Amino acid sequence: xxxxxxxxxxxxxxxxxxxxxxxxxxxxxxxxxxxxxxxxxxxxxxxxxxxxxxxxxxxxxxxxxxxxxxxxxxxxxxxxxxxxxxxxxxxxxxxxxxxxxxxxxxxxxxxxxxxxxxxxxxxxxxxxxxxxxxxxxxxxxxxxxxxxxxxxxxxxxxxxxxxxxxxxxxxxxxxxxxxxxxxxxxxxxxxxxxxxxxxxxxxxxxxxxxxxxxxxxxxxxxxxxxxxxxxxxxxxxxxxxxxxxxxxxxxxxxxxxxxxxxxxxxxxxxxxxxxxxxxxxxxxxxxxxxxxxxxxxxxxxxxxxxxxxxxxxxxxxxxxxxxxxxxxxxxxxxxxxxxxxxxxxxxxxxxxxxxxxxxxxxxxxxxxxxxxxxxxxxxxxxxxxxxxxxxxxxxxxxxxxxxxxxxxxxxxxxxxxxxxxx
Numbered sequence: 395x396x397x398x399x400x401x402x403x404x405x406x407x408x409x410x411x412x413x414x415x416x417x418x419x420x421x422x423x424x425x426x427x428x429x430x431x432x433x434x435x436x437x438x439x440x441x442x443x444x445x446x447x448x449x450x451x452x453x454x455x456x457x458x459x460x461x462x463x464x465x466x467x468x469x470x471x472x473x474x475x476x477x478x479x480x481x482x483x484x485x486x487x488x489x490x491x492x493x494x495x496x497x498x499x500x501x502x503x504x505x506x507x508x509x510x511x512x513x514x515x516x517x518x519x520x521x522x523x524x525x526x527x528x529x530x531x532x533x534x535x536x537x538x539x540x541x542x543x544x545x546x547x548x549x550x551x552x553x554x555x556x557x558x559x560x561x562x563x564x565x566x567x568x569x570x571x572x573x574x575x576x577x578x579x580x581x582x583x584x585x586x587x588x589x590x591x592x593x594x595x596x597x598x599x600x601x602x603x604x605x606x607x608x609x610x611x612x613x614x615x616x617x618x619x620x621x622x623x624x625x626x627x628x629x630x631x632x633x634x635x636x637x638x639x640x641x642x643x644x645x646x647x648x649x650x651x652x653x654x655x656x657x658x659x660x661x662x663x664x665x666x667x668x669x670x671x672x673x674x675x676x677x678x679x680x681x682x683x684x685x686x687x688x689x690x691x692x693x694x695x696x697x698x699x700x701x702x703x704x705x706x707x708x709x710x711x712x713x714x715x716x717x718x719x720x721x722x723x724x725x726x727x728x729x730x731x732x733x734x735x736x737x738x739x740x741x742x743x744x745x746x747x748x749x750x751x752x753x754x755x756x757x758x759x760x761x762x763x764x765x766x767x768x769x770x771x772x773x774x775x776x777x778x779x780x781x782x783x784x785x786x787x788x789x790x791x792x793x794x795x796x797x798x799x800x801x802x803x804x805x806x807x808x809x810x811x812x813x814x815x816x
Contacts, residue, residue: 585643
């Protein structure tokens with residue numbers, strides 16, 4: 395192929411070029427290139443008389459040669475020189491095109507999933523399949539039933555890519571412990587975890603069948619990688635394990651609690667640069683709502699219960715930052731056997747703990763406790779439905795009075811079983 399020449403590079407028509415340098419400049423190539431073109435492709439270059447006659451060429455002949463060679467022999471090279479800026483630009487364009495093709499046609503990391511019987515299939519942001527994993531049996535999907543957690547994409551090892559944490563439940567009946575699977579971004583089981591430990595209290599020995607109640611990521615701090623918090627309760631009873639796993643699924647430490655805890659919050663509430671773990675639920679030995687705070691770097695043992703039949707046996711006293719019991723309202727004492735700590739939420743410098751006082755009514759009667767750092771109680775409030783439920787129960791004779799300010803004030807009488815220790 396002959397060189398593409400810009401008209402601005404061409405000398406005037408019928409002009410004469412009087413050296414190899416001028417001929418090379420006409421084609422915008424090197425002297426060596428036009429010399430090779432003469433030898434191999436018949437470039438019309440003339441010479442004066444004598445062995446060392448001067449070289450010259452007519453631009454009209456060069457132009458005709460160029461057009462004729464292009465039409466008759468596309469193999470005629472444009473240039474044997476290497477115009478590096480053009481080559482580099484072409485290479486960059488090729489690289490960019492290749493990268494674009496790779497990004498577009500190669501599935502990215504998964505961001506969603508679907509189940510097809512026992513087959514787990516993950517999808518990228520464009521809905522393309524990334525990988526699939528066949529389970530031995532079809533898992534029970536209880537994402538909207540009770541406290542059972544949804545699968546989640548989380549960066550477990552801190553490398554900037556998300557793993558999939560998938561809680562697997564075998565059946566509706568308590569037959570085998572749930573398994574928490576950790577799948578790598580490109581597929582394959584990175585690790586799996588389940589609790590299979592028999593627990594004895596003063597009341598009975600519980601079979602080693604546990605369900606996953608929740609899991610949460612404990613963010614990296616200092617030299618620590620992210621870790622995974624997993625809560626599992628005995629099925630269908632109450633002994634509960636709070637486990638902390640490293641990024642490879644190894645159990646680092648565990649804490650045992652008599653009662654259900656279904657609402658974790660991991661946050662640096664006290665602002666010291668290290669996260670804390672906050673858990674709300676029920677303390678069965680006291681039959682009341684509870685808030686537990688744990689230090690991810692140092693927790694363990696088992697909760698202390700005032701009722702011996704609920705005390706977990708064979709474990710050390712609890713290592714915890716704090717443990718708070720919440721008073722029961724008149725409505726709760728009249729209708730229920732316990733109240734329950736539910737939602738935890740952080741807003742600015744206040745931690746809100748929602749305590750449910752009525753379980754069967756809709757909307758439920760709830761009390762809102764707002765704490766400052768180190769769990770200093772700031773405010774207590776009640777939901778609007780509390781007033782209407784008190785009024786209805788008072789009219790039915792189930793309560794001695796409607797909801798009063800004096801009773802609301804009494805809700806501030808929280809009890810610290812473990813004062814803040816951090």
